Amino acid sequence: MRIFYALTGPPGCGKTTAILRIVNELKKRGVRVEGMYTQELREGGRRIGFIxxxxxxxxxxxxxxxFREGPRLGRYVVNLRDLEAIGVSALMDGLKEAEVIVVDEVGPMELFSQRFREAVEQLISSDKNAIITVHYRSRDPLVIKVKKTAGKNLIILNRENRDQIPAIIVKNVVEAIRGR
Known part of the structure; x- marks a missing residue:
């Protein structure tokens, strides 16, 4: 049985932290995980980009x-080359080899890439287990499709539930993979 989770919530609610906890726990249990995540890049306490x-x-x-060349989002310029070389290749390799694919996040920066969009579409259409974070307020058709695919497994993270959710997801994913 396929497991497909979508996590969302306002900025700073702990989506990436939850994803990293889930990935670490799945790896400890011998689950083959592939995918990508993003983190802030800071200089002198000020956010200057994303890794x-x-x-x-x-x-x-x-x-x-x-950065000077590429799509602009607010004060940031998106580097499509690294997004595709790191993120898209991780998703495509995951479709071939992983038991679980993680995407953090399907958000405005990532959605500038047509190749990223196509990789996420392939993931949605596949039978692979997936855990995807999506931008909280996005009305992009792909974000809506991810949320719809997750159905009852669409989780809005907040300060009250963010510490419990990773363990619940890990339990459900491991049970699905192990056939329990």
Whole structure:
């Protein structure tokens, strides 16, 4: 049975922290996990960009205030090359090899890439287990499709539930993979 979770919530609610806890626990249990996540890049206490990291290793710069070429989102310029080299390749490899694919996040920066969109569409259409974070207020058709695919497994993270949700997801994913 396939497990498909979508996590959302306002900025700072703990989506990436939850994803990293889930990934670490799944790996401890011997689950093959692949995918990507993003983290803030800070300089002198000020956010200057975002890093994209592949779960199995490798990282690049997703967006930066000093970049000049690429799509602009607010004060950041998105680096499609690193997004596709790190993020898209992680998703495509995960579709072939992983038991669980993690995507953090399907948000405005990532959605500038047509290749990223296509990889997420393939993941949705596949039978792979997936845990995806989506931008809280996005009305993009792909974000809506991710939420719809998750159905009852669409979880809005907040300060009250963010510490309990990772353990629940890990339990359900491991049971689905192990056939219990």
């Amino acid at each position: 994209i990291k592949r779960i199995t290793g490798g990282e690049g710069t997703l967006a930066h205030v000093r």
